[in-house]
Amino acid sequence: MDMHKRVPRNIHREKVSLGDWRQTVARIWHYLATRRRQLAIVFLLTIVTTVVTIVGNRLNGVVVDSYISKNKLRMLLIVCASMAGMYLISSVFTYFQNSIIIKVAQDTSAHIRRDVFANLQRLPMRYFDTHDNGDVMSRLTNDVDNINTALMQTFVQLFTGIISVIGMGLAMLLLSPLLTAITLLSPIATYFFSRRIAKVTQKVFMTQQQALGNLNTQIEESVSGKQLVQLFDHSEQTMADFNRTNAEYTKAAFRAQSFSSVIGPFNNMTNNLAYVLITAAGAISILTGHGGITVGIIFTFLIYLRNFTGPINNVLNLINTLQLSLVSAQRVFSLIDEQPEKDVPGAVHVTQTAGNVTFDHVSFAYETRPILRDVNLTAKQGEVVALVGPTGAGKTTIMNLLTNLYPLQQGKVLLDGRDVTTIKRQDLRKLVTVVQQESFLFSMSIRENIRLGRLDATDDEVVVAAKRANADFFISQLPDGYETVLSENASSLSQGQRQLLSIARAFITGAPVLVLDEATAAIDSNTEADVQTAMTALMVDKTSFVIAHRLSTIQRANQILVINDGQVIEKGTHASLLAKQGFYAGLYNSQFDTQK
Template sequence: MRVAVSINDWRGTVHRIWAYLASKKWRLFGVFLMTVVTTAVTIVGNRFNGIVVDTYIAKHNLRGLYIICLVLAGMYVVSSAFTYWQNYTMIDVAQDTSARIRHDIFAKLQRLPMRYFDTHDNGDVMSTLTNDVDNINTALMQTFVQLFTGIISVVGMLGAMIVLSPLLTVIVLLSTVMTYTFSRMAARVTQKAFTIQQSALGDLNSQIEESVSGKRAVQLFNHEQMSLDRFAQTNTQYTAAAYRAQLFSGAMGPFNNMTNNVAYLLITAAGAISIVSGRGGITVGVIFTFLIYLRNFTGPINNTLNLINTLQLSLASAERVFKVIDEEPERDLPDAEAITTTTGAVSFDHVSFAYEPGKEILHDVNIEAHPGDTVAIVGPTGAGKTTMMNLLTNLYPLQSGTVRLDGRDVTTIKRQNLRRLVTVVQQESHMFTASVADNIRNGSLDATDDEVHAAAEQAHADHFIRQLPNGYDTVLTEDAAGLSQGQRQLLSIARAFVTNAPVLVLDEATSPIDSNTELDVQHAMTELMRGKTSFVIAHRLSTIRRATTIVVIDGGRVVERGTHEELLAAKGFYYQLYESQFQGGTQSS
């Protein structure tokens, strides 16, 4: 489990949350005014209760009692209406604020570089976007009005108590100081505990996401028990973290109740002694009013202290959210150009690259592709083939060297334009939750239905699409789990057809397709690559025999280059790869 850190800057976090609330400041001001009104009604109503005891009940004045009860009923109805309006307003404010925070973090995720996702668990990212934002929303709905009401009530009730009885007010203040001191000490412990809890929740979500997405592998390799054991361990860690956080925060409620009960006892005793002795001007109505004031004075304080866990949980969540929002996004250079066309000339000039410092993946790679060339890149797994194509699309920053398109450094081209000029068909195709037609149309959002159908026909996908329940309108879910891997790949290839970019990258594009289907797709690929600069990454060497140039990569270095016939004649590394696949005249799969 990751080591969690405490909330580094809670003031800054609160300030940033307030920045989201600023657009609602007039509605919040209205909530503030309504809170003043409801607090004033409470203070006056409570005082009337004391007057009723001393003036009407003690003197058996039933007519006056009826009148004052009607007045109090009207005041309480107004107070209840204002309270409902406060809650309604805060629900609207909280939901709108959460929606904008959720939008901002999701928008940032769309712009973050691939390096961020290489170093962060998917489950943790999902937890930040869902659970952490929900915690902020809960805190806004539960605490904002209570904080407003609490501050005004405490100030108003304190003033009313001082006017009513300075002696009894001293007892209240002493109990309040005790409660505050204990809460401050407990807060230091609970703050760290809730941060650890959120971190453990991120770990738990990561494992759940991994287990669900890899369910097929879990069952095929009989790893159910191992997966369950891992989950049990992570679940135990989260449960322990949540237990500690709730245990520490839960100690505040009983302590607050104890101090409040002691205060009630002391006030009743002091008031009774004053009445019996005939000194101090205290009456039964005053004691009755004071006890109600005490409840309305300590209530907001206790509610706030009891909500410390929610506040700290929301602050820890907000800090995690803002940490993602503050991540540095992909940025084009200030002078980057918006290139819309290219001849397709590509060159890798002394390119070196490492995902991690000191662990170089590519070393001094030099490759040149002229417009219309087909360059095949082959080599053992982990040689750096796919990495080269990631650099062509500027997904990662280079350590040294330059990748050029039409003689321009790709880093000087706006990424949005660059990625419209280079189409990549990946080995593992990804389908979105949308119709088949829309998944193909992702290659070009303005493609017509006729263009989508034509692309599917070129990719030899039309026949199976029309057999789906709703044809092209069939909605794919869970990454098209109902389709075979080969069918998903055909849709990905159709997406490349509809894109029709000048530079094409086929990263093991035919590897998930069976041999019979591959023959049809090869004809389609030949048509797709016509007139384009194409890079073909392949383990099946039979698919790249007609390449203009074959580049052999091993250990991040170019070890051979030439045509298929030239490399076979040289009997070097490529020859050994080829022979290993065709021993006995049978292609290895």
């Protein structure tokens, strides 16, 4: 248990350097490169649709100037018909463009998820000990989603935005530099205004986030501690504390959000201002005869204004989204880059073992904390070895070293005289079956859960294993029997039933070496008896190591090792250790002394 302190990783505010960025972009590109052809098509379609939009918008003005004002009805209708055709093409292209993007983005994020998961499966146990599940989950879900959004929206919008801005900018400049300058005014003002607001509000927003954090913590604590709050009559105090934090949050949020709620109206206003200025400046130029401006040109600019500020604001906003998704991409890639468990070079296949196990001067430290000190033990084929001692003494660590779950630091662990680190991990773990205190059950059928012990086991073998584990009885009483699909964390089963299933799973492996971590908490007495007989049956003909809490198990053991502070302090049988009147005897008496 000593290794299971989770060290939550600092996930906020990961600073990213430009060099890292280039690398990250290169890696995203690496994923996209396999869809190069589709992307090239998107690229072409985007150019076509953008150009068509620009030309179409310009034609609006031309129609007014050249045909309506000059009474050319036939030409008017011809040009309008061709405009309709162009818009139709543009919409069809947009549809295909978006469809391809969706496909590429989803394929890519599925691809990334697959890669991350594949590597995650091969990471050493230490990774899982030292990383918060929540953090890893958020990389697999939120961060991959962020990349997906970046690919799907940001990428295209940025691209379309840039092409439109350049294309429309050129078209506008050709028509009237003056009106172009006015049109540009709006997005530029918006940009600086939001920058300014962002600067002013950054601090307020941080205060708001902090207040929100406090608020959520208090809600979490008081709701999960509800029973305590009630028992100790603390609800008034709790509510008073909460209302204070709540008011603080509201105040901070009001300050922060009022600033940002002004941004929308402000943007609207700059747009309207540009609208006014285009109309006024255009009209004045026409009246004073400057700059060759016509009513059609004013019309064109008014349409461009609507189509232009959209993309340019997008480009500015998207830069933020893009930054966010690059950070996400980095968090995801760092998971792919984690070093997986690797066998030592020249590791050998071993498919059979007699089951003689030796620990030879084994020491182990976790980070700088020593866990095991000079442990020696020998278990011969078929023996039962019980490990006893206080929690945190190092019993579980000893067993983790036997299956090479953690890298051995000093000394040797031998299986039939062969150093376990030189055996291929997969082979070793097939030779040694581990039944944890709480083996994990997956949300699949009971049959599939048992079969996880040996994937090629037949249905009959599953039933036989369940029978030998005393689990068949309760399984057959379930409405769906072996096909019952377990809920997440198998919460529909009792603790004892879960143990019986994990014993059945261990039965089916048929491995010659067994490690049993007995559950400390007692379960209901009927099931407890079932569990004990099942465990005893499981140990038959196997070299078994039991991290023991039950007297019945301890008394049956061929050897008992008493572990304290990472050392084997006593060794012997139940009788010999009691006679010794040492640590074991003390432990035993403290537990079973009834006449204080």
